[in-house]
Amino acid sequence: MTPSTRGFREMKAAVVRFAGDSGDGMQIVGERFSDTSVTVPNAIATFPDYPAEIRAPIGTIAGVSAFQVHFGSQTVLTPGDEPDALVAMNPAALAVHLYDLVEGGLLIVNSAAFTPENLAMAGFSTNPLDDPALIKKYDVMPIDISGLAVEALKESSLTMRDKLRTKNFFALGFTYWVYGRPLEPTIEYINNKWATKAPDVADANIRVLKAGYFLGETTETTRNRYMVARAEVEPGTYRKISGNEAIALGLIAAAKKAGRDLLFSGYPITPASSILEALAGFKHFGIKTVQAEDEIAAIGVAIGASFAGQIGVTGTSGPGMCLKSEFIGLAISTELPLVIVNVQRGGPSTGLPTKTEQSDLLEAFYGRHGESPLPIVAANSPSDCFRAAYEAVRIALTFSTPVILLSDGYLANGSEPWKIPSEDSLLEIHKPFADLSQPYVAFARDPETLARTQAIPGQPGLEHRLGGLEKDTKGSISYDSANHELMTHLRAAKVEAVAKIMPPLNVTGETTGKLLVLGWGGTHGAITSAVQSLVAEGFEVSSTNLRYLNPMPSDLGELIKGFDQVLIPELNSGQLSLLIRAKFLVDAISMTKIQGRPFKVSEIRERILQLLNA
Amino acid sequence: MATEIQNVPEVPGLTRKDFVTSNDVRWCPGCGDYAILNSLQRTLPELGIPRENFVIISGIGCSSRFPYYMNTYGFHTIHGRAPTVATGVKVANPDLSVWIVTGDGDGLSIGGNHLLHLLRRNLNVTVLLFNNRIYGLTKGQYSPTSPEGTKTKTTPGGSIDHPINPLLFALGAEATFIARTIDNNPKHMTETFKAAHDHQGVSFVEILQNCVIFNDSAWDSIYSKETRDQQLLRLEAGKPLLFGKNLEKAIRLNGLVPEVIDAASAAPGEILIHQPDHASPLYSQLLASMGLPDFPTPIGVIRSIQRPTYESLVHRQVEDAKAKKGTGTWKELLHGSSTWTVQ
Numbered sequence: 001m002t003p004s005t006r007g008f009r010e011m012k013a014a015v016v017r018f019a020g021d022s023g024d025g026m027q028i029v030g031e032r033f034s035d036t037s038v039t040v041p042n043a044i045a046t047f048p049d050y051p052a053e054i055r056a057p058i059g060t061i062a063g064v065s066a067f068q069v070h071f072g073s074q075t076v077l078t079p080g081d082e083p084d085a086l087v088a089m090n091p092a093a094l095a096v097h098l099y100d101l102v103e104g105g106l107l108i109v110n111s112a113a114f115t116p117e118n119l120a121m122a123g124f125s126t127n128p129l130d131d132p133a134l135i136k137k138y139d140v141m142p143i144d145i146s147g148l149a150v151e152a153l154k155e156s157s158l159t160m161r162d163k164l165r166t167k168n169f170f171a172l173g174f175t176y177w178v179y180g181r182p183l184e185p186t187i188e189y190i191n192n193k194w195a196t197k198a199p200d201v202a203d204a205n206i207r208v209l210k211a212g213y214f215l216g217e218t219t220e221t222t223r224n225r226y227m228v229a230r231a232e233v234e235p236g237t238y239r240k241i242s243g244n245e246a247i248a249l250g251l252i253a254a255a256k257k258a259g260r261d262l263l264f265s266g267y268p269i270t271p272a273s274s275i276l277e278a279l280a281g282f283k284h285f286g287i288k289t290v291q292a293e294d295e296i297a298a299i300g301v302a303i304g305a306s307f308a309g310q311i312g313v314t315g316t317s318g319p320g321m322c323l324k325s326e327f328i329g330l331a332i333s334t335e336l337p338l339v340i341v342n343v344q345r346g347g348p349s350t351g352l353p354t355k356t357e358q359s360d361l362l363e364a365f366y367g368r369h370g371e372s373p374l375p376i377v378a379a380n381s382p383s384d385c386f387r388a389a390y391e392a393v394r395i396a397l398t399f400s401t402p403v404i405l406l407s408d409g410y411l412a413n414g415s416e417p418w419k420i421p422s423e424d425s426l427l428e429i430h431k432p433f434a435d436l437s438q439p440y441v442a443f444a445r446d447p448e449t450l451a452r453t454q455a456i457p458g459q460p461g462l463e464h465r466l467g468g469l470e471k472d473t474k475g476s477i478s479y480d481s482a483n484h485e486l487m488t489h490l491r492a493a494k495v496e497a498v499a500k501i502m503p504p505l506n507v508t509g510e511t512t513g514k515l516l517v518l519g520w521g522g523t524h525g526a527i528t529s530a531v532q533s534l535v536a537e538g539f540e541v542s543s544t545n546l547r548y549l550n551p552m553p554s555d556l557g558e559l560i561k562g563f564d565q566v567l568i569p570e571l572n573s574g575q576l577s578l579l580i581r582a583k584f585l586v587d588a589i590s591m592t593k594i595q596g597r598p599f600k601v602s603e604i605r606e607r608i609l610q611l612l613n614a
Numbered sequence: 615m616a617t618e619i620q621n622v623p624e625v626p627g628l629t630r631k632d633f634v635t636s637n638d639v640r641w642c643p644g645c646g647d648y649a650i651l652n653s654l655q656r657t658l659p660e661l662g663i664p665r666e667n668f669v670i671i672s673g674i675g676c677s678s679r680f681p682y683y684m685n686t687y688g689f690h691t692i693h694g695r696a697p698t699v700a701t702g703v704k705v706a707n708p709d710l711s712v713w714i715v716t717g718d719g720d721g722l723s724i725g726g727n728h729l730l731h732l733l734r735r736n737l738n739v740t741v742l743l744f745n746n747r748i749y750g751l752t753k754g755q756y757s758p759t760s761p762e763g764t765k766t767k768t769t770p771g772g773s774i775d776h777p778i779n780p781l782l783f784a785l786g787a788e789a790t791f792i793a794r795t796i797d798n799n800p801k802h803m804t805e806t807f808k809a810a811h812d813h814q815g816v817s818f819v820e821i822l823q824n825c826v827i828f829n830d831s832a833w834d835s836i837y838s839k840e841t842r843d844q845q846l847l848r849l850e851a852g853k854p855l856l857f858g859k860n861l862e863k864a865i866r867l868n869g870l871v872p873e874v875i876d877a878a879s880a881a882p883g884e885i886l887i888h889q890p891d892h893a894s895p896l897y898s899q900l901l902a903s904m905g906l907p908d909f910p911t912p913i914g915v916i917r918s919i920q921r922p923t924y925e926s927l928v929h930r931q932v933e934d935a936k937a938k939k940g941t942g943t944w945k946e947l948l949h950g951s952s953t954w955t956v957q
Binding site: 265284301 | 635637664665666667669671681682684685686687688689690691692695697698699700701702703704705706707709710727728730731928929931932934935936938939940941942944947948949950952953954955956957
């Protein structure tokens, strides 16, 4: 940090975390802070962290909800490790999140909430705000946020309860002052949301937002303020997008490109529900959505749509995947195109519904009975979910196969700016239906892709029967033992053929060297950030992220051979590591974290340095 | 996509043979399923629908082999889940005539949940539930429709489960068309299948079916030559509820419950008149509940009422959204509501 002449300290990047009770509106102000930052423009990444309970008792540890935003003047690939500033709206929020705050970091607290009752609920025997050690370690800024918000609204006709509900905007206003951010985008947001239906609410929120900002201006002129300069961002048109939104858009884009209707069938489950919700808002794109009676029905409906010639897609999270596995087997056996989205969460069983994990990789590979391989693709950032979903549909149609798309809670809820692609940049998706003039053989295959040709109900003369019983190479039921082995190999060969359409691996750093950090899915940001910083410091380390898990890219073996060591960081107990060791007979080093939270960049940096310095 | 394919000439002269496949039928000799297959193969050519627009979807069990023997589009899915696949097919292409073939185990045990939701949604498909009160394909365990006390390999001391009445189940789900037919009366089956097809909405048909190996004579107490006159109540819309060899017995209401009386002694207007479109489900329930030992077993259309179909509502919402917002464009899709530009 270098002192600025204008009273600001310049930072390349900053991380701010808003934490409070579930009902305190922390997600809203976090989103506002992010949206304002992208207009600067800054590079951003966000991470909401909310409890599984919708409204746990007010003031309790269980009810703490947080939103972290990382904004910078350079590339930002993760929501940040430790916050530079923490806004804690009550003692419970302080208790949960203080340990993460960097030493010397700014700690803004709503002192009004530090009542004996709230302190007791958060497990404090004394008020931490009176603790000299706290004041010494952090830049503590206690503000009577509740009191000042109410004071700013003394002429408002709102009830006391409603006045108190504006306190999140006071905290936001003050934080804006600290980071020198404009108020206009938030004022516009408030007006769009409330000006027509509740003008007094709009007015109150704007008043309180400004009051928070003015508090800084009038009383805190000696305080440090922080400036994160404009980022050098690649020219283009951008929008902010979350992982689940991006999946919805990617699916629709693929359907449009393929010229087929899409039917999405799901059952509500955290953290996947918002895909179904998003798609239900796109009916004017011809999207049909079905909220099925259960997870099994959801995939059954999607398979029915696929059989009828449309693009059937279902989405869920871990527990739902378990329920769908028998139907996935049917889709494999009947070789119908289908996309199954798994937004992974902590497991097993109900596990950690709102926390992230990458522990369903082996389930995606092997979680079915019989020999039942299918292509698996993984998204690596919130905006990348668009490309990953698009690719999943492309593979499903091209190879006439079910495809599992792996995302996770971290990607689903996190958001980042997305440079909007042009429709022309999207790969063609071509899947011909059967030729009406030729005799139809249901399991005749394309020699290149090994995909079978699909005839759909309504096409005259191509009537045929599909089912889960083993069939011969033409599609007739066969219990012949040699045929079963042949068909098992054929189905596997078809999945292996997907490797033919993969682009070369994208490597950060040199393509040979001492250490390759190999990751998949949502760890991409943390791994790439760590490796980029170390490469800049002169270390011989590289990384790559696997979009395709099954089959694995054909250039992966060669890449691995070019390095002395391979490190595989995963949010599970070493699942990719197991696969890589088995497939490439390499003594890969597994790095695991199973805490429901993503890797910090610093954790990966430290492990890399340990290995390089060993 | 679907509409293009529908542009085919109106129905050619289809016959039963057009619906027969080359597959050997592998049911046990004497199985009731043969008669049902025959009746459906005779029904479909008469419906005025091109063959390629029929889709037969089944689950798992003896009855679920059905699609392999029908020369239409067919899908032999997984145990209990045929209603879900049928929902996807019908929502994707409402022009198709979709028939679900299921059994008492497939439809009411492992697939009970899906059947419930199919019925309450009123998807315009026909469900043929073959009820033989036994698990045949797994070689003779009791089913959810087996009477209490049924002795099988899994219930050597007699089953203790209270059986489910398929018609009451369908009524509980507010199915808009509920009927029952019997596998030893091809004419009645064909008539019932036609009525089911003609109904706009979900049609639920229970077929009393004999399992010659594991539950032989399952329904003889109702429909054998010796018993049928006294035990079957043939329903016809607008006709009084009469049964017996010479229609000498009648059903009337005594308070809230039905009772059997001599038709000859009935007061004018006393005998119940069959009204399948009766607005109250109580009337349907009265019929669906009748059976041994106190009442004859009704066959025919028990209930037929109108309600919008699920797939028409799905499509209407799509069309309404297009009318309101215009057909979605690439720009709208990719840009969303808020963007910014970096120069």
